[in-house]
Amino acid sequence: MRTDRTAGAPVSGDDQGERVILDKHVKPAGHTPDPAPTVVELSAVAETPWQSGVGIVAPYDFALDRELWRWAPDDVSLYVTRLPFVPVPVTVDQASALSDGANVARATRDLLAPEPLVVGYACASGSFVHGADGQRRLRQCILDAGAPEAVTTSGALIQALEALDLRRIAVVTPYVDSVTDRLLNYLAEHGVESVSSVGLGLLGHIWKTTYSEVVQAVRDADRPDAQAVFISCTNVLTYDIIAPLERMLGKPVIAANQVTMWAALQAMGRQPVAHGQHLVDATARTAA
Numbered sequence: 001m002r003t004d005r006t007a008g009a010p011v012s013g014d015d016q017g018e019r020v021i022l023d024k025h026v027k028p029a030g031h032t033p034d035p036a037p038t039v040v041e042l043s044a045v046a047e048t049p050w051q052s053g054v055g056i057v058a059p060y061d062f063a064l065d066r067e068l069w070r071w072a073p074d075d076v077s078l079y080v081t082r083l084p085f086v087p088v089p090v091t092v093d094q095a096s097a098l099s100d101g102a103n104v105a106r107a108t109r110d111l112l113a114p115e116p117l118v119v120g121y122a123c124a125s126g127s128f129v130h131g132a133d134g135q136r137r138l139r140q141c142i143l144d145a146g147a148p149e150a151v152t153t154s155g156a157l158i159q160a161l162e163a164l165d166l167r168r169i170a171v172v173t174p175y176v177d178s179v180t181d182r183l184l185n186y187l188a189e190h191g192v193e194s195v196s197s198v199g200l201g202l203l204g205h206i207w208k209t210t211y212s213e214v215v216q217a218v219r220d221a222d223r224p225d226a227q228a229v230f231i232s233c234t235n236v237l238t239y240d241i242i243a244p245l246e247r248m249l250g251k252p253v254i255a256a257n258q259v260t261m262w263a264a265l266q267a268m269g270r271q272p273v274a275h276g277q278h279l280v281d282a283t284a285r286t287a288a
Helices: 066-072 090-099 102-110 125-129 130-142 153-163 177-189 213-222 238-249 256-267 279-288
Strands: 002-004 008-010 019-021 039-042 053-056 077-080 119-121 150-152 170-171 193-199 226-231 252-254
Touching: 002 090, 008 066, 039 226, 053 102, 066 256, 090 125, 090 279, 102 119, 102 130, 119 130, 119 153, 119 238, 119 256, 125 130, 125 150, 125 177, 130 150, 130 153, 130 177, 150 153, 150 256, 153 252, 153 256, 153 279, 170 177, 170 213, 193 238, 213 226, 213 238, 238 252, 238 256, 252 256, 252 279, 256 279
Parallel strands: 002 019, 053 077, 053 119, 119 150, 170 193, 170 226, 226 252
Antiparallel strands: 002 008, 019 039
């Protein structure tokens, strides 16, 4: 049997194997038929197309799965799982709970069945709340749980800053001051100076933050002596505004979801899908 997508219904026949006619355009009455439709012989495909996998461990309130997918090449699949619910607002206590090693290890083991090449811990605050040592412990617990490679959002941030040779940045967060301060301390441990910071003071529903709110916060945080601006939190939408912000400011703008996917794909020898984002473009040129 072959399927004619133009007609939208199966067409019987005694052809050997299955064929799919890819000419999807319905022609108007009186149109001269094309001499031959494009045909793919599905029976000639002997193997399932290979999909490389990235495992993602996300906070229970993570609402932006689609955002992560936008950086993924077509032949890379994301396997996403969430950490247990913690009934507290977005504070240092919540970040500490999200970094619980036993829960992260359990989530990692849940992701191993489809054999990801790397597991990413997609939470900024959970990976910087206990400083540089805490980030290293978190990454190690993912590896100890069986992941072939591991990245965390805050570890990826430092990796990105080093790749771009950035040492003075402005910081934008959705957090209350106590959480933002933990991020600034984490950066200082790595020799990165935060020349300014703006926190939105949110205790919940961070994924509802609008593009306009993020853009205004970036404008407020930017300083002439800042080499770049970092937008923290994987629950903040940024994919569409990174490139326009870079053009507006004339400097790199990096974001939590961006660095997480960039580092995860780098770990498996791949590049993210993005246009006009300095981190992606600059490191792609270096890799080439």
